[in-house]
Amino acid sequence: MNNDNTSFSRRGLMLVLSSPSGAGKTTISRAMLERDANLTMSISATTRPMRPGERDGEDYYFVDETKFNLMAGRGELLEYANVFDNLYGTPKIPVEDALLNGQDILFDIDWQGTQQLADNENAKKDLVSVFILPPNTKELESRLRTRAQDTEEIVQQRMAKASDEMSHYREYKYVIINEDIETSVQCVEKILAAERISIERQIGLHEFVQNLRAPN
């Protein structure tokens, strides 16, 4: 009956990583998925066309706009957003099934999606939100200046968007300054380890303590 591997039931959690683009979130997410067998990526529904190599139900659930709006209207999406005229959303049922089975789910969503999860009475208790910040402005700018031909205007637009995203850091439970990828990944691992033994996740504890207190 180990702490990372209790023999009684644990409820899964929703790990949300948000950050301005250029802060290293994608690299950290990939590392977490590789290292932690109990963590899987949330699969979104989207109205954007399938790209070569993508698979329905694996990369996304590809749906048309009518179907998407039907799902949203029925309350079947935990959160959704319009990004560059395509709709993206998180179907509720697969997430709920995973959580019941003690599986943790990683969400790569922005502050707007996170707010929707935090505002949802059912979802918020499962939410572990982490905001990732770049270590300094110079680093952020150099990461946003990805191609040599980027105009100053384009870089400035990206900086403004990053600044807008960062203005929401306070709405998160944890904040990581991503100075070094390895340290940041370890930070996320520690957050996961701690959150997994938080009282509300160890749903089998009651029975366990009952047995300890009155074994016969």
Place this chain on the structure above:
Amino acid sequence: MNNDNTSFSRRGLMLVLSSPSGAGKTTISRAMLERDANLTMSISATTRPMRPGERDGEDYYFVDETKFNLMAGRGELLEYANVFDNLYGTPKIPVEDALLNGQDILFDIDWQGTQQLADNENAKKDLVSVFILPPNTKELESRLRTRAQDTEEIVQQRMAKASDEMSHYREYKYVIINEDIETSVQCVEKILAAERISIERQIGLHEFVQNLRAPN
């Protein structure tokens, strides 16, 4: 600007470890104090007489009952309790000073002391409470049967007291099943690491993000 060693201010936290006697709390506390330079033991005020080898202001603040009651009456104690006719309490000022300086403080108190901290509007935001459980009844009983000459009645009394303490596990934020000391110590370390980067502790973050968003 590392995550465990940010160059901006962090508020300290109050780490409370509680457990029934015989669950390994003392061993875990000692290991944590040895390994973590930023963690110090809370020093209680007490009316119990000083024992040989003890030092005032180091092991305890030794005070008489009049002084203790005065402190309690003035609201200068974060929590206090009567244990075997001696009074024990936590003076507020040294704790507040330490927290302001980003120092974390370890409390070895029972569920009653923890409830007092949790009920205190100022203290509760600094509180990180961990309950430690024995892995099974057999293990607990063998740890409580410490001396060969213990009568069955004495062991049963200790078991009843342990059962009473365990009935309060739900009031804690984290629960650790202490199957193995090293694993449990690492669990507490992960809880500390995670809690230190929680948004409410990183009090210098606001300025840091302001600079990131508008560097000039």
